[in-house]
Amino acid sequence: MKTAVIVFPGSNCDRDIATALEDVTGTAPEMVWHGESALPAGIGLVALPGGFSYGDYLRCGAISARSPIVRAVVEAAERGLPVIGICNGFQILTEAGLLPGALMRNSGLNFVCRDVALTVDNGQSIFTSGYDGGETITVPVAHHDGNYFADAETLDRLEGEGRVAFRYAEDVNGSARAIAGLLNPAGNVLGMMPHPERRIEPAHGGTDGRRLFEGLLEAVA
Amino acid sequence: MKLRIIVTLKNGVLDPQGKAIQHALSGLGFDGVHDVRAGKLFELEVADDTSDAAIDEMCRKLLANTVIENYRVERA
Numbered sequence: 001m002k003t004a005v006i007v008f009p010g011s012n013c014d015r016d017i018a019t020a021l022e023d024v025t026g027t028a029p030e031m032v033w034h035g036e037s038a039l040p041a042g043i044g045l046v047a048l049p050g051g052f053s054y055g056d057y058l059r060c061g062a063i064s065a066r067s068p069i070v071r072a073v074v075e076a077a078e079r080g081l082p083v084i085g086i087c088n089g090f091q092i093l094t095e096a097g098l099l100p101g102a103l104m105r106n107s108g109l110n111f112v113c114r115d116v117a118l119t120v121d122n123g124q125s126i127f128t129s130g131y132d133g134g135e136t137i138t139v140p141v142a143h144h145d146g147n148y149f150a151d152a153e154t155l156d157r158l159e160g161e162g163r164v165a166f167r168y169a170e171d172v173n174g175s176a177r178a179i180a181g182l183l184n185p186a187g188n189v190l191g192m193m194p195h196p197e198r199r200i201e202p203a204h205g206g207t208d209g210r211r212l213f214e215g216l217l218e219a220v221a
Numbered sequence: 222m223k224l225r226i227i228v229t230l231k232n233g234v235l236d237p238q239g240k241a242i243q244h245a246l247s248g249l250g251f252d253g254v255h256d257v258r259a260g261k262l263f264e265l266e267v268a269d270d271t272s273d274a275a276i277d278e279m280c281r282k283l284l285a286n287t288v289i290e291n292y293r294v295e296r297a
Binding site for chain 1: 233234235237238241282283284286288289
């Protein structure tokens with residue numbers, strides 16, 4: 001499968017996700033600069049990487065979400081192309097309106113950088129088919145603004161529609177209903193704060209993240 | 222024309238930054254500060270014929286995230 005990684009000024013996990021995708025798919029992803037206005041042809045997945053795009057100016061992900069390439073990503077996502085946004089990528093997806101809610105400053109005000117336990121809330125999506133529903137996995141987080149907020153009605157809807165992909169199994173950042181990862185209504189867009197691309201090889205301390213990409217590859221093949 | 226656009230968090234949205242500022246104020250001995258909410262102020266210099274609709278669009282499309290924030294516009 002051909003994939004693409006969007007690179008913004010201030011992205012810093014673009015190489016991590018590129019290495020993970022190359023490792024799992026066997027093909028190096030196309031690195032696409034944020035100023036481009038079209039995605040490469042023939043890709044099966046777009047990844048928005050972690051980092052601090054545009055220095056987190058205004059709000060995390062706010063400026064990136066208005067860049068030309070993100071308009072192309074939104075259009076492709078609406079046509080059904082799988083899109084994964086990790087950390088800053090999740091923030092960009094909410095700012096771009098592909099996912100509801102917003103990611104705010106961590107409730108404890110600290111930057112949290114450590115392994116966390118996650119529960120796979122929905123094991124049926126293309127992104128989570130490599131896991132069992134209800135399973136607990138370990139993946140690191142590294143963020144200052146991962147405190148998910150949405151109004152109660154939206155949260156009820158997200159839970160009712162099975163759109164919570166991952167929840168924190170411990171208190172990490174104050175996220176509403178412990179939400180760590182969310183799906184769009186069609187299930188082809190995933191935003192998550194934790195970093196699965198940092199748990200790809202045994203040398204990373206575990207391979208729980210690899211299973212996301214392997215499951216995805218199998219699900220969309 | 223000068224505009225001041227004030228962006229504030231909606232009621233019900235937790236503001237851990239505001240809480241930290243409130244604690245710092247009480248740590249300095251300022252009693253009776255019951256709540257602090259942090260917001261943003263944008264000062265814009267725009268063409269005199271900029272329409273209200275365009276200003277409103279600027280706020281909704283970029284300056285404020287209306288999921289969590291309210292905005293108001295003051296003309297200087």
